[in-house]
Amino acid sequence: MVCKKEPIEREQVIARYISRSLDSEAVEEFEGHYLGCDECFEEMRVSELLAADLKTSTLTWKQSGGVSVLRFKANAELTHSAQELDHLRKEVLEQSDSRVIIDLSRVTRIDSAGLGQLMSCYSHLVKNRGAMKMLNPAPEIKKLLDMTGLSTLIETYQDESEAVKSFNN
């Protein structure tokens, strides 16, 4: 039984369940257990919250006028090997929100992988009948977006409320 196990062992079962790496027999056993055990169910939900936060740890998210605003928590680089790129992909491509503003104010560098990712996000949202806007890029980032023509495709704003309003135009 899961809760009779040593706490770290139990946590490993929970972690595998959350990441879907338990085999089907073990999933059955664990579900049969937590349906009758409040303590293990609570532990699992708490672990799930923790795992969800780990996934989005470089981005904050908020709803503003029915639009999702994504903002980097600290200075970020949208470059080939940066984890921010992975988080951005997950946050935009794997979620159901279709109207998204990406705040670039803390982005200090973008390379071709980052530009490609912004394009993928934009295409994904447009395909899902949504839209994407960019907010507050630093002057050097703005210059890059202009040079590559990305800013003619994806609207860029300096003010968040204007960006939110633009979704209703």
Place this chain on the structure above:
Amino acid sequence: MDLTEPSIDRLRLKLRYKVLYHVGHNCADVDDLVQESLARFFRAEQRNQIRNTEEFGAFLNGVCRNVILEYRRRVRREPSIDPDMPIPDAGVRPEADILEMRDSIDHGLNELAERDRLILRALYLDGREKEDICKQWGMSDAQFRVVLFRAKERFRRVYGMEMKRTTAS
């Protein structure tokens, strides 16, 4: 067996979690599946068909599994009239449920050291074994336990808020 209103609500919450885990967040019939599972479970309880009422979780899990299987068969047999209607299959991660409470997650890992974050990522997102993680970071079991339980503690408050929200709705 405790069948008071709060414990039934709790069972409903757990069943909802299991159903979402298997059919996905896009499935429109989640609440019907939960209700059907509960109804069958209570019928069985009234007929004294549950042999071990102390370990009822396994029985309830079996009931819910059958309800999900029957639902899948029905959906595959009856082609949907609406081409946009999602067909549940392998399911999406229940973390989609967490999106609804992203505001309250409040990024509990903000103040965590980068090393602790990496350790937690290895456990929850990369699915690595505890021994492997301890070896890589030169930690003892006790140190690993401290990292793990300190981080989880930050999310218990969020979980408490989720429970209040669920009970209120």
